[in-house]
Amino acid sequence: MEILVFGAGRTGVKIAKEADMFGMNIIYFVDNNANNASNQKFFDIEVVKPNDYRLEKLKSLPVFIAIAGNQNSAVSVKSQLEDLGFINIAANLDERKKYYPDAIVNSKRNPKISHAFASMEITTSIGCPVGCKFCPQKLFVNKYKSIDKNAPLKFPLNDYRKCLDAIPTTVEICFSGFSEPFLNKNCAEMIKYAFDRGHPVSLNSTLVGLTDKCFNYMQDVMFRRVRLHLPDTNDYCNIKVTDDYLKLLDKFLSTIQSEKFIYVSHDNDTPAAVKNTINNSPYPYVYPYKLEKEIHDRAGNLDNDLAPCTPFLKGAIYCGKGARMPNYNILLPNGMVLLCCMDFDMKHVLGNLLTMGYEELFECDEMEKLNQAFDDDKMELICRTCAWACNI
Numbered sequence: 001m002e003i004l005v006f007g008a009g010r011t012g013v014k015i016a017k018e019a020d021m022f023g024m025n026i027i028y029f030v031d032n033n034a035n036n037a038s039n040q041k042f043f044d045i046e047v048v049k050p051n052d053y054r055l056e057k058l059k060s061l062p063v064f065i066a067i068a069g070n071q072n073s074a075v076s077v078k079s080q081l082e083d084l085g086f087i088n089i090a091a092n093l094d095e096r097k098k099y100y101p102d103a104i105v106n107s108k109r110n111p112k113i114s115h116a117f118a119s120m121e122i123t124t125s126i127g128c129p130v131g132c133k134f135c136p137q138k139l140f141v142n143k144y145k146s147i148d149k150n151a152p153l154k155f156p157l158n159d160y161r162k163c164l165d166a167i168p169t170t171v172e173i174c175f176s177g178f179s180e181p182f183l184n185k186n187c188a189e190m191i192k193y194a195f196d197r198g199h200p201v202s203l204n205s206t207l208v209g210l211t212d213k214c215f216n217y218m219q220d221v222m223f224r225r226v227r228l229h230l231p232d233t234n235d236y237c238n239i240k241v242t243d244d245y246l247k248l249l250d251k252f253l254s255t256i257q258s259e260k261f262i263y264v265s266h267d268n269d270t271p272a273a274v275k276n277t278i279n280n281s282p283y284p285y286v287y288p289y290k291l292e293k294e295i296h297d298r299a300g301n302l303d304n305d306l307a308p309c310t311p312f313l314k315g316a317i318y319c320g321k322g323a324r325m326p327n328y329n330i331l332l333p334n335g336m337v338l339l340c341c342m343d344f345d346m347k348h349v350l351g352n353l354l355t356m357g358y359e360e361l362f363e364c365d366e367m368e369k370l371n372q373a374f375d376d377d378k379m380e381l382i383c384r385t386c387a388w389a390c391n392i
């Protein structure tokens with residue numbers, strides 16, 4: 001589906017990401033501040049003024065308004081565009097959503113999907129002694145070992161480099177996966193390698209396993225996003241608040257550079273000493289999650305009753321993270337790539353980056369089956385019981 005996006009700014013980035021996820025093709029960014037004489041581009045797409053002659057034949061295309069500020073600004077832009085003859089204008093998310101079902105149906109296996117907003121989560125180690133209560137760790141470890149008892153438990157550095165070299169640098173590399181990343185002593189070196197290759201890099205961590213040596217590798221790294229899982233007063237997240245932990249947290253927050261810091265507190269009540277450390281840091285308390293928002297049953301893989309069971313979703317569905325092209329994947333220490341961070345039971349293996357290219361992951365038989373299973377609720381698909389899944 002072809003669309004226009006009004007607004008070539010921060011909100012434009014958000015909508016470009018959304019459009020990419022649903023396989024929509026942005027023909028032009030439209031902006032009142034466009035400088036047509038300079039062939040201005042945004043995401044390699046031309047930015048034109050609303051009255052540009054090139055838009056004359058495109059006035060029936062959907063226009064998604066992407067401007068920051070209150071809804072009144074969007075309404076006033078909508079009226080400006082209507083005066084110019086545009087007829088399908090979406091001024092907010094609800095209005096954009098009307099176009100998604102068609103876009104998804106038309107974009108199954110869309111070869112134009114750019115993977116510009118894709119991500120690959122790195123599982124640096126197998127087995128995580130942190131043992132958070134909301135993590136189906138045992139299920140995953142047993143499954144991994146049962147598939148190949150000789151598979152590495154720590155990602156070998158050379159194999160990691162080989163896998164990364166197969167991934168386009170537009171793909172975000174997220175150190176997270178199915179275990180605490182710093183439990184692999186080479187994690188910081190792996191982070192540096194991804195950053196030096198030019199990938200956007202993000203990190204989800206409890207800081208367990210982080211050592212002083214790691215900071216040397218990360219001193220020049222600018223993370224796109226760091227999400228710290230904090231200790232909590234109910235011990236859902238099993239991290240001990242000791243003097244050493246507080247010192248480490250303080251050093252991390254004063255040393256690591258990130259465009260965004262997010263704190264995850266799993267019972268919404270973080271120990272006071274931890275809060276104080278954060279409040280005195282260069283990155284103050286920004287975004288605490290609440291327990292009920294963050295803990296879910298991992299698409300039915302959690303074997304305790306900490307989170308309610310996600311009901312089975314019937315009919316045609318898509319993933320709220322990746323639409324019909326799920327490119328938010330997990331890379332394991334043996335090179336295997338799984339569908340996503342819910343797949344603790346390794347039900348959907350897309351391939352192995354030690355032996356194949358990145359694009360091949362999306363052309364494999366398993367992806368073909370996934371595409372059918374999104375429509376056919378008789379086929380096996382973990383998304384059916386995942387909190388991220390949505391009906392078309």
Ligand code: SF4
Pocket residue numbers: 299318319320321322326339340341342382383384386387388389
């Ligand atoms: S299991 Fe959930 S997160 Fe994973 S692809 Fe399916 S809907 Fe998306």
